[in-house]
Amino acid sequence: MNNIMDRRDFIRVVSTTGSGLVLGLYLPYTNKLNGKTKAATIFEPNVWIKVHPDNSVLIMVGKSEMGQGVLTSLPMIIAEEMDLDWSTVKVQQAPADKDKYGSQMTGGSRSIASSWKQLRKAGATAREMMISAAAKEWGVPAGDCTTKASHVIHNMSNRKMSYGSLTEKASQVPIPRRVSLKNPKQFSIIGKNIKRKDTQPKLNGKAQFSMDVQLEGMVYATVVRSPVFGGQLKSFDEASISDIQGVIKIFKIENGLAIVARSIWVAIKAGKRLKITWDKGENDALDSNKIKALLVEKSKKQGAIARKKGNVKKAIKSSDNQVEAVYESPFQAHATMEPMNCTADVQKNKCRIWAATQAPARAQKKAAKITGLPIKKVELNVTYLGGGFGRRSINDFVYDAVEISKVMEKPVKMVWTREEDMQHDYYRPASLHVMKGAIDNENHLTAWTHRVVAPSILFSQLVKMPFPFKEKLDIISVEGAKNIRYDIPNILVDYRMANTPVPVGWWRSVYDSQNAFANECFMDELAEAAGKDPLQFRLELLPKSSRERNVLTLLAEKAGWETFNSGPYYQGLSFHKSFGTYVAQVARVTVKDNTIKVGEIHCAVDCGTVINPSIVDAQISGAIIYGLSAALKSKITVSNGRIDQSNFDDFDVLRMDETPKIHVHLIESDAAPSGVGEPGLPPAAPAVANAVYAATGKRIRRLPITIQDII
Amino acid sequence: MVDNFCKFSSQIMKIFTLNVNGKQHSISVEADAPLLWVLRDELGYTGTKFGCGRGLCGACTVHLDGEATRSCMTTVEFAEDSEITTIEGLSEDGTHPVQQAWFEEDVPQCGYCQSGQIMTAVSFLNRNPNPTEADIDSAMKMNICRCGTYPSIRKAINRAADKQLSADE
Structure with a gap:
């Protein structure tokens, strides 16, 4: 406790800004202030673009960079329409500012799709203003000018001016109401394998994650939460850690117990050793068997109807070739590489936060509430996220840091241990899927029913108020089930809510992951019952020339599905559309010496216009690998009201030696772009499970696939 | 009595001299403090990451005398006599051949594990400049990446190895 001053001498204060201020004259939004102020030397036609006199252009990015490449792909859209020299484009993560940047919520694979039109227009507007400024300067019609690589060009007179030299003049041009966008055939940036802007700092240790923020006078904290969900702090015995030097303060916060110390190491050590007594509450007896029993119980009755087409009952009754199966998926943790953490500096009149969050505005709003400050006095800097996958859309870790800093009246870096992170996640919900199908005399699939039984993310975590409807339909939980793409004459999809005390949340691809597993494995069961090849069976149910x-x-x-014959390897197929993107996969698997090995995955993707093929490839491959972890290795289980797993030894994930060769094949398309962060994941587990069936003759109806389920 | 003494001795602050990236640093910390936290919080080498705290994920990998080492499981006391290299010390401007190969392949996604991946790969390639695919898998399998950059890491290691070979010829 008395060493704080000593160690200050050794601290090298690293950059304090996750996203610093840009120097230069700032005009809000546009050049509306025309004529009222001195012309800007930085041309800022809108919140995204700042053209500097040195001809460099700074592009602000309003979505959080969590590895999916938005710091590169979103600026590429602006650069395309603005005809920028990409090598002079700088990018910056925007701080939380809903009024300025609109929704900064990053998730649902929506960043590109939701920004596409807006950013194209922003770029095209800036380009047109540059042309107007140059045309006026030269005294030529704007229509005679073109642009290329951050220059306006007048071919007839062989003149050109850089955007940088036009910043003052362009700032005085009225903003055009309408601008024309490029024909995709003219694209020279979109569609190219352009290197990511964030690669270099991620190779030399300079990229700043929230974990890396260092502030003058900072103290460190960790938080210990009740291991049993819903438990409350009863007491703690400070004497149990009296031999640990450097503990500054221990106190209760909303989510648990804060331990503040002179270093993270001391805080973590004290947190692990401190004797804490919890009032376990009512969930002490909860375990995975009880949760399974609840799901099974719930599955017996029909739930809220999500989709009804034709008459399923009649179709099933009239068929003598019926198939039934129940599929099962466990809870999953996100296990981002960077454990939850946040740095906050709550002062009397303002609050500064550095957070790796997918939901900056929400974090800012709640921080204002905790501190009692107006939102404008809460500065929230979005740092690089060390993985998101949906976990960082819930800001509990931000609130911990703000609460602690408020008490300490000092800057605080709050870090959860891996164990806290894994045991206090918002998990992918466990689920049960009751499937029925009927095939007619001509071997056509005539009926399909899918009952999704699962905890509701929407109604158990986010909507906390008591819900007046008993069996309200959570439309998110039937994503990928209700909108199954196959043209089947009779369909019934329903949802039974089965909430438990285990917190649930958005996990990469959300319910599409479980629903696709059930859909696509069951499709293979039906194909077999119809005596058809899995590919042919599916193609027969899809309209000609459909995506x-x-x-x-x-x-x-590309995979050579029909001609494949390669010794010990067996293949399985799957198809699923999610987040607007169509994805089909072939997995090739061997099962020998009690090991399931996925050797190869082919993946075809239609995500509309491809902004950056190599980023799409990386996202699809990454989603497949994340999906394979859940298909083959990891699961979250519950005993005595708490999560059994705590670190990467008992929550094991895919490693390099287990990673298959992945081949991503992209459909060429002019359609509007759709998501790529998540859609690669859902087809992975069923493709592998179907391949395991081909290899062993054993149907896989439960994840993760274990060797015990096969032998 | 002895137990109590040991327990106590690990808690008292001691002055340690660490040689990090060729620079000497004197710091006063507990003898049991993991090198990871000393590097990050006392000395500001934040390129080395905290992932699991138990040597399971590899995010904290640094070199001790050129050997890839989990800094979260290494006490500062143990590290005192070694030359410690962190990602910041691998090259002055990110131009180490392995960093360059990573750059060419545009490996990182979120990037959080990449310091550890690179430090493991450098130490491995120094020992085995001409690795097979199986060698790469077995050297890298203890470094976790949740974004799933493994295929790109494989390519980058092959690229770095090829370059190294052609430079040797």
Whole structure:
């Protein structure tokens, strides 16, 4: 406790800004202040773009960079329409400012899709203003000017001016109401394998994650929460850690017990050793068997109808070729590489926060509430996120840091241990899927029912008020189930809510992961019952020249589905559309010496216009690998009201030696772009499970796939 | 009595001299403090990351006398006599051949594990400049990446190895 001053001498205060201020004259939004102020030397036609006199352009990014590449792909859209020299484009993560940047919520694979039109227009507007400024300067019609690589060009007179030299003049041009966008055939940046802007700092240790923020006078904290969900702090015995030097303060916060110390190491050590007594509450007896029993119980009755087409009952009754199966998925943790952490500096009149969050505005709003400050006095800097996958859309770790800093009246870096992170996640919900199908005399699939039984993310965590409807339909939990793409004459999809005390949240691809597993494994069961090849069976149920069909056809061709014959390897197929993107996969698997090995995955993707093929490839491959962890290795289980797993030894994930060769095949398309962060994941587990069936003759109806389920 | 003494002795502050990236640093910390936290919080080498705290994920990998070492499981006391290299010390401007190969392949996604991945790969390639795919898998399998950059890491290691070979010829 008395060493704080000593160690200050050794601290090298690293940059304090996750996203610093840009120097230069700032005009809000546009050049509306025309004529009222001195012309800007930085041309800022909108909140995204700042053209500097040195001809460099700074592009602000309003979505959080969590590895998915938005710091590169979003600026590429602006750069394309503005005809920028990409090498002079700088990018910056925007701090939380809903009024300025609109929704900064990053998730649902929506960043590109939701920004596409807006950013194209922003770029095209800036370009047109540059042209107007140059045309006026030269005294030529704007229509005679073109642009290229951050220059306006007048071909007839062989003149050109850089954007940087036009900043003052362009700032005085009225903003055009309408601008024309490029024909995709003219694209020279979009569609190219352009290197990411954030690569270099991520190779030399300079990239600043929230974990890396260092502030003058900072203290460190960790938080210990009740291991049993819903438990409350009863007492703690400070004497149990009296031999640990450097503990500054221990106190209760909303989510648990804060331990503040002179270093993270001391805080963590004290947190692990401190004797804490919890009032375990009512969930002490909860375990995975009880949760399973609840799901099974719930599955017996029909739930809220999500989709009804034709008459399923009649179709099933009239068929003598019926198939039934129940599929099961466990809870999953996100296990981002960077454990939850946040740095906050709550002062009397302001609050500064550095957070790796997917939901900056929400964090800012709640921080204002905790501190009692107006939102404008809460500065929230979005740092690099050391993985998100949906976990960082819930800001509990931000609130911990703000609460602690408020008490300490000092800057605080709050870090959870890996164990806290894994045991206090918002997990992918466990689920049960009751499937029925019927095939007619001509071997056509005539009926399909899918009952999704799972905890509701929407109604158990986010909507905390008591819900007046008993069986309200959580539309998110039937994503990928209700909108199954196959053209089946009779369909019934329903949802039974089965909430438990285990917190649930958005996990990469959300319910599409479980629903696709059930859908696509069951499709293979039905194909077999119809005596058909899994590919042919699916193609027969998809309209000609549909995007669904095209993606499956491309996959079959690239993977050589029909001609494949390679010794110990067996293949399985799957198709799923999620987040607007169509994805089909072939997995090739061997099962020998009690080991399931996925050797190869082919993946065909239609995500509309591809902004950056190598980023799409990386996202699809990454989602497949994340999905394979859940298909083959990891699961979260519950005993005595708490999570059994705590670190990467008992929550094991895919390693390099287990990673298959992945081939991503992209459909060429002019359609509007759709998501790529998540859609690669859902087809992975069913493709592998179907391949395991081909290899062993054992149907896989439960994840993760274990060797015990096969032998 | 002895137990109590040991327990106590690990808690008292001692002055340690660490040689990090060729620079000497004198710091006063507990003898049991993990090198990871000393590097990050006392000395400001934040490129080395905290991932699991138990040597399970590899995010904290640094070199001790050129050997890839989990800094979260290494006490500052143990590290005192070694030359410690962190990602910041691998090269002055990110131009180490392995960093360059990583750059060419545009490996990082979130980037959090990449310091550890690179430090493991450098130490491995120094020992085995001409690795097979199986060698790469077995050297890298203890470094976790949740974004799933493994395929790119494989390519980058092959690229770095090829370069190294052609430079040797």
